[in-house]
Amino acid sequence: MSAAKKNASANKPKVRLSIVVMTIYLLFLLVPIYWLVIMSFKSNSEILGMFTLFPTDFTLKNYQTILSDPSWYMGYVNSFIYVSLNTVISLSVALPAAYAFSRYRFFGDNHLFFWLLTNRMAPPAVFALPFFQLYSSVSLFDTHIAVALAHCLFNVPLAVWILEGFMRGVPREIDETAFIDGYGFTRFFTRIFVPMIAPGIGVTAFFCFMFSWVELLLSRTLTSVEAKPITAIMTRTVSASGLDWGVLAAAGVLTIIPGAIVIYFVRNHIAKGFALGRV
Amino acid sequence: MEKTVNQRAWFLVIPVLILVAFSSIIPMMTVVNYSFQDTFGGNDFFWVGLEWYRELLHSERLWDAFGRQLLFSSIILSIEVPLGILVALSMPKKGISASICLVLMSLPLLIPYNVVGTIWQVFGRADIGLLGRTLSDLGISYNYSQNAFDAWATVIAMDVWHWTSLVALLCYAGLRSIPNAYYQAAMIDQASRWSVFRFIELPKMRGVLMIAILLRFMDSFMIYTEPFVLTGGGPGNTTTFLSIDLVKMALGQFDLGPAAAFSLMYFLVILLISYVFYTVMITAEKDEVQS
Numbered sequence: 001m002s003a004a005k006k007n008a009s010a011n012k013p014k015v016r017l018s019i020v021v022m023t024i025y026l027l028f029l030l031v032p033i034y035w036l037v038i039m040s041f042k043s044n045s046e047i048l049g050m051f052t053l054f055p056t057d058f059t060l061k062n063y064q065t066i067l068s069d070p071s072w073y074m075g076y077v078n079s080f081i082y083v084s085l086n087t088v089i090s091l092s093v094a095l096p097a098a099y100a101f102s103r104y105r106f107f108g109d110n111h112l113f114f115w116l117l118t119n120r121m122a123p124p125a126v127f128a129l130p131f132f133q134l135y136s137s138v139s140l141f142d143t144h145i146a147v148a149l150a151h152c153l154f155n156v157p158l159a160v161w162i163l164e165g166f167m168r169g170v171p172r173e174i175d176e177t178a179f180i181d182g183y184g185f186t187r188f189f190t191r192i193f194v195p196m197i198a199p200g201i202g203v204t205a206f207f208c209f210m211f212s213w214v215e216l217l218l219s220r221t222l223t224s225v226e227a228k229p230i231t232a233i234m235t236r237t238v239s240a241s242g243l244d245w246g247v248l249a250a251a252g253v254l255t256i257i258p259g260a261i262v263i264y265f266v267r268n269h270i271a272k273g274f275a276l277g278r279v
Numbered sequence: 280m281e282k283t284v285n286q287r288a289w290f291l292v293i294p295v296l297i298l299v300a301f302s303s304i305i306p307m308m309t310v311v312n313y314s315f316q317d318t319f320g321g322n323d324f325f326w327v328g329l330e331w332y333r334e335l336l337h338s339e340r341l342w343d344a345f346g347r348q349l350l351f352s353s354i355i356l357s358i359e360v361p362l363g364i365l366v367a368l369s370m371p372k373k374g375i376s377a378s379i380c381l382v383l384m385s386l387p388l389l390i391p392y393n394v395v396g397t398i399w400q401v402f403g404r405a406d407i408g409l410l411g412r413t414l415s416d417l418g419i420s421y422n423y424s425q426n427a428f429d430a431w432a433t434v435i436a437m438d439v440w441h442w443t444s445l446v447a448l449l450c451y452a453g454l455r456s457i458p459n460a461y462y463q464a465a466m467i468d469q470a471s472r473w474s475v476f477r478f479i480e481l482p483k484m485r486g487v488l489m490i491a492i493l494l495r496f497m498d499s500f501m502i503y504t505e506p507f508v509l510t511g512g513g514p515g516n517t518t519t520f521l522s523i524d525l526v527k528m529a530l531g532q533f534d535l536g537p538a539a540a541f542s543l544m545y546f547l548v549i550l551l552i553s554y555v556f557y558t559v560m561i562t563a564e565k566d567e568v569q570s
Contacts, residue, residue, distance in 0.1 A: 259389030
């Protein structure tokens with residue numbers, strides 16, 4: 001008893017220390033984001049002329065510029081199109097493969113599994129030029145599907161790994177019972193198995209979406225006008241005029257919003273997703 | 280769980296194989312092809328053998344970029360891993376505060392890479408940025424686009440800001456899997472905080488730590504967008520990492536042969552180091568299953 005008491009009193013400063021650490025760390029994370037957000041509500045003269053911690057002249061003009069100019073807002077539309085395409089493609093090929101890896105041993109399975117991971121390790125910079133030539137030669141350059149397929153390079157391995165992690169948690173007795181009950185593979189897979197791992201599929205979809213959304217190099221290389229993503233439009237603005245900080249900040253804030261909205265739902269799985277399903 | 284041998288499982292894997300072959304093997308073969316050839320423009324290629332490789336291995340530019348890359352990766356690993364563990368240990372264990380911490384910490388991870396660059400660009404500039412302005416008001420001269428040291432400090436701070444949460448989240452997931460009985464046993468033994476960490480928490484975090492190190496190594500070794508947006512590789516060449524150099528060579532100067540040879544060597548280095556990490560990781564996983 002006295003030991004427990006002693007421990008409790010010894011615990012007190014430790015608890016405070018952890019609060020201090022967390023506060024400092026969260027401040028470190030949030031201050032740069034705060035700066036971007038308030039900048040997006042400032043006029044350019046305020047950004048350049050005054051140094052204010054809070055917008056004195058609160059304006060939505062920067063957002064208005066983006067939402068009324070097609071060369072800006074089409075960037076978001078293009079990004080959404082190829083990101084969604086990519087998520088659908090990645091999930092539909094990864095589901096059966098992840099099932100195979102989680103349930104069966106077959107010739108070369110371990111090597112194949114590692115080989116998939118090597119695609120996640122490949123620097124996109126290595127693939128930029130060959131992708132450009134490959135998609136140009138099949139006249140897919142500057143299309144949404146080209147970017148969607150290119151992002152499969154790292155999203156398919158990611159999806160296979162995460163899904164395999166989730167599927168391993170499903171007891172295989174369920175498969176066996178279903179097969180004994182006379183379910184064919186396809187019917188079992190679509191009617192029973194997929195609904196059972198629906199949360200896993202949701203998390204995987206989120207990660208495919210996210211990794212395709214944040215990528216710049218490949219999507220910029222593979223597009224020029226028609227399918228140009230918002231991220232590429234932003235870097236172009238920096239190099240061309242480099243002055244309209246307010247609009248740039250607003251564009252940045254708008255790219256953060258999709259992630260910020262969904263993050264709450266996946267908060268408990270986020271470690272698993274980033275660890276390729278290995279936690 | 281024992282898996283059954285079933286060669287027909289291959290059919291389930293075939294779609295992935297076709298897709299990844301299309302987006303990985305075909306482009307990779309083009310790269311291999313270019314790395315042995317030279318061109319005088321147009322489509323006239325001729326065989327040069329290992330010429331490009333020989334040239335690159337003696338190129339100061341490549342070795343410099345490689346050195347910078349190694350230095351960068353080791354600096355950020357040595358900052359992010361201890362910091363991530365510290366943050367994971369300090370995180371609240373349950374309740375609403377744990378959720379809030381999880382959400383806020385994940386935020387930087389989900390920001391597009393170029394926006395991360397932009398955030399630090401507007402944050403660090405001496406004329407409009409909070410950080411740059413504060414530092415110059417304090418009398419510290421700071422300019423990340425002119426001074427090499429400042430540029431490095433900013434790129435490292437940016438990466439720590441961007442990715443430390445990843446390490447922390449993984450470690451947190453590892454910590455939460457430790458049964459409470461372990462801590463109770465430690466309490467009975469009157470173990471110090473340090474020995475709880477050293478003999479209970481650290482061994483239990485080993486698996487996730489390996490993953491965190493593997494991922495952070497891989498991603499920091501192929502970092503492109505963030506420093507590209509922030510410093511553009513400058514001042515001079517001081518923050519030109521391998522990917523930035525490669526893109527300059529391949530898409531800027533269109534030097535197909537050298538760029539291809541560069542690509543292959545770059546990929547092989549990552550592959551080699553990652554394979555070592557991966558083997559260690561798998562072995563650790565097996566040990567855990569057995570114990």
